[in-house]
Every structure is written in structure tokens, then in C-alpha cells.
Amino acid sequence: xVQTVLxxxxxxxxxxxxxxxxxxxxxxxxxxxxxxxxxxxxxxGKMHGGVFIGRGQEALSVSIGLSLREGDxxxxxxxxxxxxxxxxxxxxxxVRTYFxxxxxxxxxxxxxxxxxxxxxxxxPMISHLGAMxxxxxxxxxxxxxxxxxxxxxxxxxxxxxxxxxxxxxxxxQAAVERLPLVLVIANxxxxxxxxxxxxxxxxxxxxxxxxxxVEGHGVDGTDLIECLRVVGQAIARARAGHGPQMVVAELLRxxxxxxxxxxxxxxxxxxxxxLGRDCLKVAEEFLLEHGWADATSLAEWxxxxxxTVEEAIAQVQREPTPDPFKESWVALSSRHLCETHxxxxxxxxxxx
Ligand SMILES: Cc1ncc(C[n+]2csc(CCOP(=O)(O)OP(=O)(O)O)c2C)c(N)n1
Numbered sequence: 001x002v003q004t005v006l007x008x009x010x011x012x013x014x015x016x017x018x019x020x021x022x023x024x025x026x027x028x029x030x031x032x033x034x035x036x037x038x039x040x041x042x043x044x045g046k047m048h049g050g051v052f053i054g055r056g057q058e059a060l061s062v063s064i065g066l067s068l069r070e071g072d073x074x075x076x077x078x079x080x081x082x083x084x085x086x087x088x089x090x091x092x093x094x095v096r097t098y099f100x101x102x103x104x105x106x107x108x109x110x111x112x113x114x115x116x117x118x119x120x121x122x123x124p125m126i127s128h129l130g131a132m133x134x135x136x137x138x139x140x141x142x143x144x145x146x147x148x149x150x151x152x153x154x155x156x157x158x159x160x161x162x163x164x165x166x167x168x169x170x171x172x173q174a175a176v177e178r179l180p181l182v183l184v185i186a187n188x189x190x191x192x193x194x195x196x197x198x199x200x201x202x203x204x205x206x207x208x209x210x211x212x213x214v215e216g217h218g219v220d221g222t223d224l225i226e227c228l229r230v231v232g233q234a235i236a237r238a239r240a241g242h243g244p245q246m247v248v249a250e251l252l253r254x255x256x257x258x259x260x261x262x263x264x265x266x267x268x269x270x271x272x273x274x275l276g277r278d279c280l281k282v283a284e285e286f287l288l289e290h291g292w293a294d295a296t297s298l299a300e301w302x303x304x305x306x307x308t309v310e311e312a313i314a315q316v317q318r319e320p321t322p323d324p325f326k327e328s329w330v331a332l333s334s335r336h337l338c339e340t341h342x343x344x345x346x347x348x349x350x351x352x
């Protein structure tokens with residue numbers, strides 16, 4: 001149902017999009033509240049490792065997850081908690097990885113954002129800077145060789161990736177092979193602290209698409225309806241055989257690169273511009289304006305979602321962490337990862 005509406009481009013028909021929009025909003029809210037909680041635990045010194053959140057990028061991210069189908073491939077970035085949830089990653093996968101639970105998908109042995117479920121097409125991230133594009137290409141080529149048709153792969157990257165060799169080589173390969181790759185670039189105007197002006201000299205990152213013979217689509221990343229429409233159509237075009245697609249979303253990240261980064265380099269003028277809008281607030285205003293929610297339902301959803309987050313964290317805090325004397329400290333092979341994923345993981349929050 002979600003895909004049908006998004007594929008057909010009927011998102012301008014408001015009655016058709018209502019159900020998808022509400023679902024997207026509730027997932028964005030779950031991602032936001034989970035990450036706010038993780039960030040506050042990090043500041044209280046209660047988290048191991050870094051905490052990287054997607055505040056301000058949830059509308060773009062959720063649109064990816066909701067536009068994909070079972071059987072597709074998704075290589076999320078550190079700002080894609082919303083997209084992961086929308087693609088079907090259980091909330092507990094995130095919480096268990098953050099708290100090092102041995103029941104987590106990486107068995108409590110990997111960095112917070114490096115989790116995945118390869119068997120379900122959710123690829124564990126290697127590096128932030130474009131490394132995953134070639135991995136998605138490889139998975140798509142493998143499917144082609146096996147004669148599997150009709151699936152697509154999304155690689156999510158930041159503007160920082162567009163200046164790396166990995167990005168250019170993989171984009172060129174996808175174009176030459178006409179792979180059903182959708183490259184979603186969240187241009188949050190800074191690569192960590194490096195502004196766009198010190199990073200590329202072209203007018204728009206969409207020029208990168210043109211240069212490689214790839215279709216490009218620009219979108220206001222603060223606007224959920226627009227993200228659902230543009231990301232949905234790019235994915236539908238890749239699925240329909242039109243070759244690789246690039247989506248460039250303009251937005252700001254409303255947080256640091258990680259929670260260790262105060263992001264005081266961000267130009268206040270940008271913060272006060274349209275780019276600095278909070279996509280969750282924009283979506284909330286849209287819901288109220290169209291009578292799809294009222295203040296009471298918004299407050300109830302927030303309360304219910306907060307409870308889901310608190311309960312998941314309380315549950316995981318009671319779970320064991322790996323026993324260093326029993327673990328065999330070899331790298332996790334993909335076979336191992338797939339085996340770990342055999343069992344069903346309960347999924348609080350999945351019914352939203
Ligand atoms: C291969 C590689 N080189 C360098 C780094 C260090 N590094 C991490 S994030 C980053 C910049 C990221 O910019 P962007 O993708 O725009 O993400 P943002 O944090 O701005 O959202 C750099 C240089 C890395 N992780 N991997």
C-alpha cells in the first residue's frame with residue numbers, strides 16, 4: 001500500500017497519501033525520541049562509544065525506508081535511524097547495539113552505527129564516506145547475475161561523500177552498468193565542519209549526476225510530503241529500469257556530526273533560513289493544518305512513543321553483554337551475521 005502510493009506519484013493527491021504520511025510521522029517521532037534519549041545518556045556519560053543522530057534529516061530518511069520493498073537493499077548512513085525503522089529494522093536492534101547486548105544483531109561487539117541485517121537487505125555500514133555505494137552496486141550486480149529482477153538498492157550518503165574517490169568510481173560504475181541504484185545525498189551543507197563552499201565548486205550536487213549520465217532529482221529535505229514524493233519516484237524509476245537515480249536533499253543537520261561535536265561552526269544565517277526548519281515540526285504543523293491530527297492525538301503519540309523507547313532501553317539494560325572469555329574474537333563473517341538473524345526479534349513500536 002505504501003509503495004503503491006509512492007510509486008504512482010500520487011502523493012500530490014492528499015487523500016491517497018494520508019495513511020503513508022501518518023505512518024512516516026510516527027516513525028520519525030520514534031527515531032527522534034530514541035535518539036534524544038541516547039544523546040542524553042551520552043551526555044550523562046552512560047554510553048560507550050560515539051552517538052550519532054539524524055535530527056533534522058528524519059523526513060528524508062523515513063521516505064527511503066517507506067519507498068523500499070521487501071527484497072530491496074538499503075545501505076543506511078549514521079543519520080538513518082528513521083529510514084532503518086521504516087525499512088523494518090526492529091527498534092531493539094538499535095538499542096541492543098548501543099548497549100552492547102549480546103542479543104543484538106552484532107552480538108554486542110560492534111560500533112553503534114555499524115549494525116545491519118544482510119539477509120534482509122539492510123547492509124552494515126563500513127564507513128560514512130561513500131564506501132557503501134560500491135557494496136550496493138556489488139549486491140545489485142550479483143542479483144543481475146542470478147536473474148533476480150525488480151529490486152533496487154539505496155545508498156545513503158552525506159555531501160562529504162561526494163568529494164571522495166569511492167563516490168565517483170561507484171557512481172560511474174552504476175551508470176555504465178545501468179544498475180537500479182538510488183543514491184540519496186543528504187546535503188546538510190557541511191561535511192562534518194567543512195562548508196559546501198570549501199568542498200565543491202559546482203553550482204549544485206545535481207551536476208554530479210549529469211556528469212555521469214545519471215538522472216538527478218532535487219528536494220527540500222525539510223518537507224516530508226516532498227521527500228515522500230521525490231524519493232518515491234526516484235526509487236520507482238530505478239525499479240522500472242531507468243538506470244541509477246540520484247536524489248539531492250537540501251537541509252541542515254540540527255545536531256553535531258556526533259554528540260561530541262557542538263557544531264558551533266554552523267552559520268546562524270543558515271539556521272534561520274528555510275534549510276534550518278525542523279522537519280518533524282513542519283510535519284506536525286502539516287498534520288494540524290489538514291486536520292489529520294489534533295493537539296491531543298499528537299500528545300498521546302508522543303507519550304506512547306516515549307514509553308516504547310523507555311521500555312526498550314530498560315529491557316536491554318537487563319540483557320547480558322558478551323563474555324570476553326567465551327567469545328572467539330574473529331571478525332564477523334556475513335555467514336555468521338546471517339545465522340544470528342535466523343531468530344525472530346520482538347519489535348516494539350512496529351505497530352505504529
Ligand atoms: C574513509 C573515511 N575518511 C574520513 C573519515 C572521517 N570522517 C567522518 S565523517 C566525515 C565528514 C562527513 O561529512 P558528511 O558526509 O557530509 O556528513 P555530516 O556529518 O556532515 O552529516 C569525515 C571526513 C571517515 N569516517 N572515513
